Every structure is written in C-alpha cells, then in structure tokens.
Amino acid sequence: MKTILLPASGADTARRAAEIIRQGGLLGIPTETVYGLGANGLDENAVLNIFEAKGRPQDNPLILHVSGPEQVERFCHSIPPAAYELMDRFWPGPLTLVLPARDNVPRRTTAGLDTVAIRCPDNDLTREIIRLAGVPIAAPSANISGKPSPTTAGHVLHDMDGKIEAIVDGGPCSVGVESTIVDLTGEMPRLLRPGGITPEQLRAVLGELIVDKAVVGEVSPHEVVRAPGMKYTHYTPSGEVIIVTGTGISAARYILPRLGDHDRVLCYEEELGLYPPEKALAYGREQEPETLARGLFAALRQLDSAEIQTIYARCPSGGGTAYAVANRLKKAAGFHIVNGEEET
Numbered sequence: 001m002k003t004i005l006l007p008a009s010g011a012d013t014a015r016r017a018a019e020i021i022r023q024g025g026l027l028g029i030p031t032e033t034v035y036g037l038g039a040n041g042l043d044e045n046a047v048l049n050i051f052e053a054k055g056r057p058q059d060n061p062l063i064l065h066v067s068g069p070e071q072v073e074r075f076c077h078s079i080p081p082a083a084y085e086l087m088d089r090f091w092p093g094p095l096t097l098v099l100p101a102r103d104n105v106p107r108r109t110t111a112g113l114d115t116v117a118i119r120c121p122d123n124d125l126t127r128e129i130i131r132l133a134g135v136p137i138a139a140p141s142a143n144i145s146g147k148p149s150p151t152t153a154g155h156v157l158h159d160m161d162g163k164i165e166a167i168v169d170g171g172p173c174s175v176g177v178e179s180t181i182v183d184l185t186g187e188m189p190r191l192l193r194p195g196g197i198t199p200e201q202l203r204a205v206l207g208e209l210i211v212d213k214a215v216v217g218e219v220s221p222h223e224v225v226r227a228p229g230m231k232y233t234h235y236t237p238s239g240e241v242i243i244v245t246g247t248g249i250s251a252a253r254y255i256l257p258r259l260g261d262h263d264r265v266l267c268y269e270e271e272l273g274l275y276p277p278e279k280a281l282a283y284g285r286e287q288e289p290e291t292l293a294r295g296l297f298a299a300l301r302q303l304d305s306a307e308i309q310t311i312y313a314r315c316p317s318g319g320g321t322a323y324a325v326a327n328r329l330k331k332a333a334g335f336h337i338v339n340g341e342e343e344t
Helices: 013-022 045-056 069-075 083-092 124-133 152-162 199-206 248-258 269-273 289-302 319-330
Strands: 004-007 028-030 036-040 062-067 096-100 115-119 167-170 180-183 190-193 241-246 263-267 279-281 310-313 338-340
Touching: 004 013, 004 124, 013 028, 013 036, 013 124, 013 167, 028 124, 028 152, 036 045, 036 338, 069 083, 069 115, 083 096, 083 199, 124 167, 152 167, 180 199, 190 310, 241 248, 241 319, 248 263, 248 269, 248 310, 269 279, 279 289, 289 319
Parallel strands: 004 167, 028 167, 062 115, 096 180, 241 310, 241 338, 263 279, 263 310
Antiparallel strands: 028 036, 096 115, 180 190
C-alpha cells in the first residue's frame, strides 16, 4: 500500500478523505491536539485495522470524533446536564467526555466497555470529513503504540507509511498534547487525562472534580480503564527518560557530571546555556507552558534514537497547561523522577 498525502488546501481533499472512511480505510487526520489515526467508528473491521496498524492493545479504548454536539445523542444515552454544559463551553475543542454508549457503538471501539469516549475536534477540515463520511471517526493518536504522539503529518508518515491509505496534511497541531478526558458516568466528574482544557477550567463549570489516580501515577496492567492513555506505557523514546526537578542550576549540577557521550538533556529554552550545545534540546519556554505542549512530542521524537541511552528531562510544575505537559513527560519517564535539589 502506498500512503498518499492530501493537502488541507486541496479542493477535493475532504471528499477523498471521507470516501476512504466510508470504504473502511485508515486515514491520518489533523486535529488541534495531535494527529489521529481515523476509521469508521461503527465498522468493527475498520476499527480492528486501527489496532493492528498501531500495534495497540485491544483493551485500550478509542475516542469517537463527531462533527458537532448534535450527534452525541446518536451514540450516547443518559447524558447528564454537566455534559451539555461542557460541550457548550468547550466544543469544538480539546475535551473528551466519557458517557454511556448506545448499542450502535461497537464494543471493539470501546474496548468492551459500556461507555464511550467522544469529542468534537477544533479543526474545520476534520469536522467536514466527518460530516461528509456520515459516520463518527474513531481515532487514537496516529503513532506506533507507546511512542511519542505525532503533531505533524510528517510524524504520521514516519510511523504509518505503507500501513494506511492517506494522511490529511493540516500543518502543525496548535495544542500539541492529547485532549482532556472527563468521565461523567459516576456520581462525581472524574479527570482521567489532563490536556488542553485545564482542571481549573473544568472546575469553573463543574464545581468539584475528582482526579483519577492514573493522572498522577502508574496503573496496574491488569486494571480495566475507561479511557485511552491511562494504563500502558506512552510517549517513550528508545532511551531511558529521567526527570530532574529543582531549579535550573541545581538540575544542571546533578545532570552535568552524569552526562555521557550517549546522553542528552531535554530542557527549557531558558536553560540551554547551562549545557553543551550539542547535548541539549529545548522543547519550549518554562514561563510559557503552551510552547512546551506544542514542542514536547516533536522533541521526544527527535531524541528517539538507538544511539541515545539516557534523556535527562526538565518537567514543568503547577496547574494549567503545565499540568498536562508534566503528565505526558512523567509517563514517558515511567515516573522516574530525581530531585536535583536533594541530590546535589
């Protein structure tokens, strides 16, 4: 199979892309978060092909992408008022809601659960593709399972060339980390994954919000999870990732004596001068967490080399977008964290 690139500006790109979805094919789609690997979410065979192309465990649920809030009742039931409030406030946008699934949603899409994760992406072209296809698009991130997520069409082509029919090239993703996921099926709203919509924004609408343990630590491989990105190793380059906390100076004092020929530093732009230029890669500015979100996965991909043994990473703290960046980086490190203040 030859994977083709469809330009976002192409006059018939949306039509061609929708036809691929209708025929049961696989399509790389741009969103504001990361690129998705899309297929007809109501076609069990097409969904199976997603898992096979990614090498994704089949107990890891997929997100169903719709073109607007009006479609949600077609695939979900018993929708609480809070869901409509969140849709009204944040859709289209980087927010996924977990809701009870109707019988027309295949259990392969939901990984056997009676709930489904659903969202409306903030990308005009992708929403038009969904509308023209006439079906929701199931789409996890369009990368090899466990590797850093793709934020450009080139990243998708690197991982999926020859495995999928086409990629719609929508340019770089504006958010850069996957969507926030909120479970609304329990007594209290529960944050399953932080993302472009922050906990602070959610609490402003919901009031109270429980943070699931998967956000702050590792989950047992035997545990049943209700959304993607909660259980398995994610975002990992070939080398070991070690997060070093503390001030820039204390982190450098810890890292520099340990920095071997095959090691690298993933740091903030403000800290580049602390390390040899050939050893350090910045992924954004510490004081502007949105730049860290946009740059994280591209940087991890750049450092994904068999020649690199250890990546010492600087990780933001605090709320807002920094909270989502820290979640992804901690998962990439397998929660291996060293306090530079204590170790120097």
